[in-house]
Amino acid sequence: DAMVIQNPRYQVTQFGKPVTLSCSQTLNHNVMYWYQQKSSQAPKLLFHYYDKDFNNEADTPDNFQSRRPNTSFCFLDIRSPGLGDAAMYLCATSRVGTGDSPLHFGNGTRLTVT
Amino acid sequence: QKEVEQNSGPLSVPEGAIASLNCTYSDRVSQSFFWYRQYSGKSPELIMSIYSNGDKEDGRFTAQLNKASQYVSLLIRDSQPSDSATYLCAVKRGNKLVFGAGTILRVKS
Numbered sequence: 001d002a003m004v005i006q007n008p009r010y011q012v013t014q015f016g017k018p019v020t021l022s023c024s025q026t027l028n029h030n031v032m033y034w035y036q037q038k039s040s041q042a043p044k045l046l047f048h049y050y051d052k053d054f055n056n057e058a059d060t061p062d063n064f065q066s067r068r069p070n071t072s073f074c075f076l077d078i079r080s081p082g083l084g085d086a087a088m089y090l091c092a093t094s095r096v097g098t099g100d101s102p103l104h105f106g107n108g109t110r111l112t113v114t
Numbered sequence: 115q116k117e118v119e120q121n122s123g124p125l126s127v128p129e130g131a132i133a134s135l136n137c138t139y140s141d142r143v144s145q146s147f148f149w150y151r152q153y154s155g156k157s158p159e160l161i162m163s164i165y166s167n168g169d170k171e172d173g174r175f176t177a178q179l180n181k182a183s184q185y186v187s188l189l190i191r192d193s194q195p196s197d198s199a200t201y202l203c204a205v206k207r208g209n210k211l212v213f214g215a216g217t218i219l220r221v222k223s
Contacts, residue, residue: 031209033210033211040122040215040216041215042118042202042213042214042215042216043158043202043213045210045211045212048209048210050209055209088155088157090157090158094209096209102148102160102163103148103160103204103211104160105157105158105159106157107156107157108156108157110155
């Protein structure tokens with residue numbers, strides 16, 4: 001089945017230790033998104049890639065970076081995680097342009113910062 | 115004012131009843147609207163999309179859109195305990211989806 005896959009499901013990192021979360025898709029969608037969701041809050045968009053074009057949200061901290069080496073993969077890098085970065089990180093994809101599609105989410109990565 | 119607003123709930127309904135979930139949005143030019151269901155600890159899953167004024171039905175779910183009032187709702191008929199979850203309203207802005215914080219629904223058997 002075509003899908004969005006996030007690894008790992010659970011990630012524990014130490015305060016200040018860089019961490020990378022990964023996302024892959026078999027849907028061949030041209031847009032990939034990273035959302036951060038804290039408990040009882042709305043998913044908050046950090047950034048998205050439209051094809052190779054990177055689009056950062058104005059309020060996304062510099063501590064968060066992203067890479068999209070090809071259509072299928074996208075990475076979220078947190079350079080120096082703080083306790084406030086503990087959250088669920090959601091990767092999503094969509095097709096924009098000819099026949100727009102809704103967002104399809106991966107299963108998420110739960111990040112714990114100790 | 116938040117871009118997408120929902121009552122956080124919880125909304126409690128008895129099994130078999132109709133659950134009514136509401137959402138308002140601030141950007142008048144928005145054209146695409148979505149309802150996602152999110153179980154605790156899981157990622158959101160799409161239930162309904164709606165683009166035109168009026169009602170759209172899919173099984174036990176009906177989405178209603180009123181662009182003049184900037185209002186979207188979701189009705190769940192014959193509510194089941196398995197419908198207990200957080201329901202997120204989302205509005206498309208450009209290439210992005212902006213989410214509300216969600217309404218917690220509890221269906222009691």
